[in-house]
Structure formats: C-alpha cells, structure tokens
Amino acid sequence: MVNRRLLLFGGATALTGAPQARATVLYGDREVELTTSRVEKGDLWIPFGDLPGINEFSIKPQGACRADICIPLPKELKRKGWLNLSGFARKVKQAVVNDGALWSFGEIPTLRGGFPESRLAPDFAVKDRKGDTVRLTDFRGRKILLLTWASW
Amino acid sequence: MAAAQDTGGEAAAGKWYTAAKATYTTLIDTGHAISSAYQLVNVPSGVWIDERGRxxxxxxxxxxxxxELKIGGKTINTQGDAYVAALRDWVAKGESSEFVMSDAxxxxRVxxxxxxxxxxxxxxxxxVALHDRGREDEARQWWLRAQTLSPDNWNYHRQDWSFTSEAGKKWMDKFQKTTTDYYPKLELKEKP
Structure with missing residues (x-):
C-alpha cells in the first residue's frame, strides 16, 4: 500500500513542522517578517530565498555564502529548498533566542572580521531625530566622535 | 555624533537634544544598535573613528x-577634562597625535x-522588539535574561529599570555592590 503521507509531503525528508504564523526575524538592525516558515524541534526553518534578506548569505552548492565567505552546510540543515536557520546559527556560533514567533539572532562572530584585530569601525543604520536613516559610512572623510548617552 | 541609547525613542531623548541646542548629528538609537556593534556597556561612552573608518x-x-560625584558613600570621577583635551589634540594633529592608540x-583592550x-x-x-509591540510582560523576562548573562553591562540594566518605578533604587543597590569603578579609569597615554 502506498503511503499517502509520503506522497503528499514529498518523501520522508519533508518538513513536518506546522507552518508558523508570520515569524519575524531580528538580526543586526534588521527586522524581517517571513511570509512562510516552519518550526521543528524548536528550530526555525525558512525557504532558501529568504536568507539573503535576513543576513545577506545565499545558498550555493558549496554552502551558505556572503561576499568571500562560504559556510559549508551539512545536509541535515537543508531539506528541499528549506534551511534550518537555527542550525545554521549554531554552526556559526550565533546566539538565537525566540519568544513565540519573534526570533532574535545575535552577531555572527566570523563576520565581525575579528573586531579586536581589524579596527574597522562597524557600520550601522540608525535613525536621527527627523526619522532619516544615518549610516556611519555617510561620514567617510571626516573624523568622528561617536558618543552614546541616554535619558535614563 | 551623539546617539541616545533610548528604547523610549524621541519621547524620552528628544527634549535633551533640544535643551542642548545640538548642532551635531542627533541619533535616536532605540535598539542600542551602536552599543551592540561597538561593545559599549555604559553611558556616556565615546569611540573615535578616523576619515577612513578605522x-x-x-x-x-x-x-x-x-x-566628582559623591554618591552612596562612594565617589565617581569622570576625568572629562583630560578626555576632551586628548580629543582636541587628535582633531588638530590626526595620525601624529599621541592619543592614536597602537595596535598592541x-x-x-578590545x-x-x-x-x-x-x-x-x-x-x-x-x-526591545517585544517592548515596541507593547508586550511588556514578555519583554521583562528577556531584559532580565540579558542582565543575568551580562551582569556588568549597565545599559542592559538601566534601560530595563527605566520602565519601572524603582530605577533610582535599583541603580543604587547595584552601584553599592559593584566592586569595580563605575567609570573605568581613563588610560589616555600608553606606557612606552
């Protein structure tokens, strides 16, 4: 007898986790709403195509790649066009925590370029009082004192 | 450029910029993105960045x-005069300023x-994201988790406390228990 379940879901490797309603991923200063995602054993799975919008990596035959960095992906992190984003995070030593459908991913150490080594000032995109986005790179050619303060 | 590390946004930080008649870039960093990127743990903190982004x-x-602030039987020294003098020296002399830190x-330090x-x-x-969505009860457990994991980060504590009615008391309690300097002693000149 044919296993209808296998046929429906495209084989034993299909994801069986329930679709999650509108998961939101936080990474750096980005907040990305996913139209489709799944959770299985506590891990967030996303379609390959959503990865670049989150962290600028894209799926290639050699792994997840961004600029000149490629992270090889073990086959258990991929399933028919879906990526285990939580598993990828663990592989690159990235913290991940979630509260329901809101997922927060920490910094990816390898992308920090060895923050203590490079001395390259990390770029940021933060709004000013008028609501305009300001980037550090807008100020190339000028000396900057970056000064934090708070009202609290 | 100044960056308010204020999840409360313009409503919390704006009036201070207005009162200061700020002529510089005035950022409202609701997510503390700059403290996150530059590993800053208290305010005020400063980072100098040159024309090439180094x-x-x-x-x-x-x-x-x-x-010199005497609080709760302890003293906080800000050492601002020396900091500003060093900053002016770098602005005037650039790479040849003695305050350009060596790689070693x-x-x-970093x-x-x-x-x-x-x-x-x-x-x-x-x-922060839960707070922005008005989900204060859920936000609370994550504010606390951050503080537990990184207890020396004053920003994590104080931002959370600002949403309670006990910010002053909580600050004093932690300040009293802290054995390190609230503001680490400035070391502007390197030992030869």
Missing part, C-alpha cells in the same frame, strides 16, 4: 568635563564577546 580609540568613558594596546555576552545581546534585542 577605530582610533575604542570604548572609553566620554565625559565633557571633570566631575587596542588588542589588549576582546571578542564571550558566548554568554553574545546571547545577552540577542536577548536584549528581543526585549
């Missing part, structure tokens, strides 16, 4: 003048985050 001096206490000194600190950073961002 960090000249990493995180230091950046007070505008010397102040930079590596001595450490990669530990796994616990990385997780704390992710927890703090989750708390």
């Amino acid at each position: 960090i000249v001096r990493p995180s230091e206490t950046a007070a505008p003048k010397n102040q 000194e930079y590596r001595r 450490k990669e985050r530990s796994p616990r600190e990385r997780e704390a950073d992710a927890c703090f961002k989750l708390a």
Whole structure:
C-alpha cells in the first residue's frame, strides 16, 4: 500500500513542522517578517530565498555564502529548498533566542572580521531625530566622535 | 555624533537634544544598535573613528568635563577634562597625535564577546522588539535574561529599570555592590 503521507509531503525528508504564523526575524538592525516558515524541534526553518534578506548569505552548492565567505552546510540543515536557520546559527556560533514567533539572532562572530584585530569601525543604520536613516559610512572623510548617552 | 541609547525613542531623548541646542548629528538609537556593534556597556561612552573608518580609540568613558560625584558613600570621577583635551589634540594633529592608540594596546583592550555576552545581546534585542509591540510582560523576562548573562553591562540594566518605578533604587543597590569603578579609569597615554 502506498503511503499517502509520503506522497503528499514529498518523501520522508519533508518538513513536518506546522507552518508558523508570520515569524519575524531580528538580526543586526534588521527586522524581517517571513511570509512562510516552519518550526521543528524548536528550530526555525525558512525557504532558501529568504536568507539573503535576513543576513545577506545565499545558498550555493558549496554552502551558505556572503561576499568571500562560504559556510559549508551539512545536509541535515537543508531539506528541499528549506534551511534550518537555527542550525545554521549554531554552526556559526550565533546566539538565537525566540519568544513565540519573534526570533532574535545575535552577531555572527566570523563576520565581525575579528573586531579586536581589524579596527574597522562597524557600520550601522540608525535613525536621527527627523526619522532619516544615518549610516556611519555617510561620514567617510571626516573624523568622528561617536558618543552614546541616554535619558535614563 | 551623539546617539541616545533610548528604547523610549524621541519621547524620552528628544527634549535633551533640544535643551542642548545640538548642532551635531542627533541619533535616536532605540535598539542600542551602536552599543551592540561597538561593545559599549555604559553611558556616556565615546569611540573615535578616523576619515577612513578605522577605530582610533575604542570604548572609553566620554565625559565633557571633570566631575566628582559623591554618591552612596562612594565617589565617581569622570576625568572629562583630560578626555576632551586628548580629543582636541587628535582633531588638530590626526595620525601624529599621541592619543592614536597602537595596535598592541587596542588588542589588549578590545576582546571578542564571550558566548554568554553574545546571547545577552540577542536577548536584549528581543526585549526591545517585544517592548515596541507593547508586550511588556514578555519583554521583562528577556531584559532580565540579558542582565543575568551580562551582569556588568549597565545599559542592559538601566534601560530595563527605566520602565519601572524603582530605577533610582535599583541603580543604587547595584552601584553599592559593584566592586569595580563605575567609570573605568581613563588610560589616555600608553606606557612606552
């Protein structure tokens, strides 16, 4: 007898986790709403195509790649066009925590370029009082004192 | 440029910029993105960045003048005069200023985050996002988780406390128990 379940879901490797309603991923200063995602054993799975919008990596035959960095992906992190984003995070030593459908991913150490080594000032995109986005790179050619303060 | 580390946004920070008649770039960093990127753990903190985008001096206490604050039987010294003088020296002399930090000194001071600190950073961002959505009860557990994972980060504590009615008391309790300097002593000149 044919296993209808296998046929429906495209084989034993299909994801069986329930679709999650509108998961939101936080990474750096980005907040990305996913139209489709799944959770299985506590891990967030996303379609390959959503990865670049989150962290600028894209799926290639050699792994997840961004600029000149490629992270090889073990086959258990991929399933028919879906990526285990939580598993990828663990592989690159990235913290991940979630509260329901809101997922927060920490910094990816390898992308920090060895923050203590490079001395390259990390770029940021933060709004000013008028609501305009300001980037550090807008100020190339000028000396900057970056000064934090708070009202609290 | 000044960056208010204020999840409360313009409503919390704006009036201070107005009162200061600020002519510089005035950022409202609701998610503490700059403290996150530059590993800053208190305010005020300053980072110097040169014309090519290279960090000249990493995180230091950046007070505008010397102040001696006697609080709860302890003394806080801001050492602002020396900081501002060093900053002016760098602005005038650029690369030849004696306050341009050497690579060796930079590596001595700037450490990669530990796994616990990385997780704390992710927890703090989750708390901010929950706060933005009005989900205060859920935000609370993530504010606290960040503080537990990274107890020396004053920003994590004080941002959370600002949403309670006990910010002053909580600050004093932690300040009393802290054995390190609230503002680490400035070391502007390198030992030869």
